[in-house]
Amino acid sequence: MGKTIKLISGDGEMFEVEEAVAFQSNIIKSLADEDNADDCIPLPRVDSQILSKVLEFCRKHANSPSVHTKFAAIPSELCPKHDGSAAGASSSESSSAHSETCRACYDAVMKLVQWDLEFVKVDLDLIHHLLKAANYLDIEDLMFMAVEGAANAIRGNNPEEIRKLFDLENDFTPEEEKEILKEYSWLDDPFEP
Amino acid sequence: MSRSISPSMSRSISPSRQKVVKTKPRGFDEESVSVFAKIIHSDIHMEDHIWALLPEDLLMEVLARVPPFLIFRLMPVCRRWNSILQDRSFLAAHSRVPSHGPCLLTFWKSSQAYQCSVFSLPLKTWYKIPFAFLPDWAFWLVGSSGGLLCLSGYDGLDFKILVCNPLTQTWKVLPSMHHNQQRQLTLVVDKVDCTFKVIATGGDILGDQTLPTEVYYSRLDSWSVHQVMPAVTLCSSKMAFCDSRLYLETLSPLGLMMYRVDMGQWEHIPAKFPRSLLDGYLVAGAKKRLFLVGRIGLFSTLQSIRIWELDHAKTAWVEISRMPPKYFRALLRLSADRFDCFGQDNQICFTSWNQGKGLLYDVDKKAWSWIVGWVIQLCSTQVCFYQPRFDKLI
Numbered sequence: 001m002g003k004t005i006k007l008i009s010g011d012g013e014m015f016e017v018e019e020a021v022a023f024q025s026n027i028i029k030s031l032a033d034e035d036n037a038d039d040c041i042p043l044p045r046v047d048s049q050i051l052s053k054v055l056e057f058c059r060k061h062a063n064s065p066s067v068h069t070k071f072a073a074i075p076s077e078l079c080p081k082h083d084g085s086a087a088g089a090s091s092s093e094s095s096s097a098h099s100e101t102c103r104a105c106y107d108a109v110m111k112l113v114q115w116d117l118e119f120v121k122v123d124l125d126l127i128h129h130l131l132k133a134a135n136y137l138d139i140e141d142l143m144f145m146a147v148e149g150a151a152n153a154i155r156g157n158n159p160e161e162i163r164k165l166f167d168l169e170n171d172f173t174p175e176e177e178k179e180i181l182k183e184y185s186w187l188d189d190p191f192e193p
Numbered sequence: 194m195s196r197s198i199s200p201s202m203s204r205s206i207s208p209s210r211q212k213v214v215k216t217k218p219r220g221f222d223e224e225s226v227s228v229f230a231k232i233i234h235s236d237i238h239m240e241d242h243i244w245a246l247l248p249e250d251l252l253m254e255v256l257a258r259v260p261p262f263l264i265f266r267l268m269p270v271c272r273r274w275n276s277i278l279q280d281r282s283f284l285a286a287h288s289r290v291p292s293h294g295p296c297l298l299t300f301w302k303s304s305q306a307y308q309c310s311v312f313s314l315p316l317k318t319w320y321k322i323p324f325a326f327l328p329d330w331a332f333w334l335v336g337s338s339g340g341l342l343c344l345s346g347y348d349g350l351d352f353k354i355l356v357c358n359p360l361t362q363t364w365k366v367l368p369s370m371h372h373n374q375q376r377q378l379t380l381v382v383d384k385v386d387c388t389f390k391v392i393a394t395g396g397d398i399l400g401d402q403t404l405p406t407e408v409y410y411s412r413l414d415s416w417s418v419h420q421v422m423p424a425v426t427l428c429s430s431k432m433a434f435c436d437s438r439l440y441l442e443t444l445s446p447l448g449l450m451m452y453r454v455d456m457g458q459w460e461h462i463p464a465k466f467p468r469s470l471l472d473g474y475l476v477a478g479a480k481k482r483l484f485l486v487g488r489i490g491l492f493s494t495l496q497s498i499r500i501w502e503l504d505h506a507k508t509a510w511v512e513i514s515r516m517p518p519k520y521f522r523a524l525l526r527l528s529a530d531r532f533d534c535f536g537q538d539n540q541i542c543f544t545s546w547n548q549g550k551g552l553l554y555d556v557d558k559k560a561w562s563w564i565v566g567w568v569i570q571l572c573s574t575q576v577c578f579y580q581p582r583f584d585k586l587i
């Protein structure tokens with residue numbers, strides 16, 4: 001086992017993880033760099049339940065390049081080394097070898113992305129805690145996925161359902177709400193061509 | 194695709210401030226202390242209204258990832274969300290988020306009525322688009338790019354062009370061209386620049402090929418005149434635009450006619466077509482990829498639809514896929530059946546004239562699938578790929 005880092009959650013539990021895992025968090029990375037190799041890093045704002053979920057995510061991402069800087073609906077952009085086109089390779093590579101490499105890059109990243117999407121298919125409260133933890137610990141990929149997860153929770157719900165889900169108060173007057181709904185009523189007209 | 198979460202996000206107090214560790218706080222933002230004092234010092238109260246207390250920039254990133262058609266549902270939720278959605282930085286955040294998936298826009302017009310609707314493939318749902326502003330003369334669907342739609346038609350004897358954003362309901366009628374007549378048009382959006390261009394090529398309906406190519410640039414709100422396309426015999430008027438170049442198939446000389454928008458010039462590319470090609474559709478893919486889709490084989494029992502990609506370096510078409518026979522038979526019951534083909538972002542759509550079905554080929558995933566829930570019933574319906582966007586280009 002390589003060099004490890006000790007983390008202490010807000011409720012006093014100790015987690016010992018490999019450097020590569022813990023360093024997914026830019027905060028932990030910079031704290032560890034500062035000559036505190038033997039000390040534990042306390043994380044008072046993150047309790048053990050959340051921290052273990054966060055570390056699960058970090059473990060999965062420990063040895064991959066950040067996928068979300070290239071996360072796009074256009075998969076050719078996911079390939080960090082190539083431009084995705086069959087003919088765009090350097091003159092030394094043949095077209096077929098180039099596409100094979102592209103395919104491998106693409107597959108690996110898509111697998112990780114799929115795992116991430118499953119990871120955030122959890123209840124909204126947990127997503128909220130993950131989002132705050134990711135923000136606090138500065139873990140880009142987790143922040144990105146938590147945001148994505150929260151957005152997914154909104155899909156397909158009407159305003160009232162969204163309010164319930166996010167525990168928000170409706171501070172519009174009935175007249176104001178009616179006006180807004182009227183403006184966008186075309187979206188809800190049941191429509192089959 | 195650039196990093197989509199802004200770096201200036203506020204952060205609650207970093208771990209180092211709490212205990213032993215002798216380092217300075219990281220990313221500590223003076224202003225955020227007072228806002229988050231409630232949260233930082235009393236975990237117990239964190240549970241109440243946690244979403245209401247989410248920092249604005251994080252909330253904005255969440256809302257920006259909701260599919261465009263569903264964003265309207267967020268407007269009546271509460272005042273805070275409503276004001277965020279109308280904020281300029283929300284629109285910027287939304288335009289950074291990758292498209293939520295391919296959508297197909299269908300347009301049908303008669304003298305009395307029109308129907309425009311969008312089918313979202315990821316959501317498998319239809320949305321009707323109100324086009325109250327659409328003038329009577331708008332008849333042909335030219336195409337769509339970057340969330341904008343281009344339509345053309347005759348207003349009396351005048352040929353006119355209109356560009357609009359169906360989601361924001363903004364539109365513009367373009368000024369007349371220098372040689373104002375019906376021509377082949379292509380709409381191109383530059384997301385970086387927040388501008389769009391319309392390229393007019395080809396002859397008029399009488400086949401006059403001596404008209405110069407004209408380009409409309411939204412920033413200047415004017416048409417500029419460029420080189421006349423060299424005299425060639427065109428295979429078809431279908432064009433594909435990718436990587437700042439417009440491509441057309443030519444019979445004589447054999448190959449492609451390419452127009453470079455940045456230079457305003459035409460160039461011939463002698464890329465030989467595959468043998469026994471019956472009909473060929475040029476389809477632009479993502480970035481620099483150019484595809485040719487067509488039927489091979491004169492005899493019905495041996496026919497197949499294949500897809501080639503242009504190897505730009507070798508100026509040759511390389512076969513990348515073949516439509517599986519079961520799809521081919523289902524799409525085209527008779528070998529003489531016509532099919533239509535168009536694409537965007539490495540998705541290629543096939544529709545058959547005789548049946549309302551749609552078939553999709555995903556170039557990256559190398560996967561064929563029927564478009565579930567999508568049916569075109571009116572035979573004069575025009576279809577194109579469409580990306581719903583709120584970008585303010587008009």
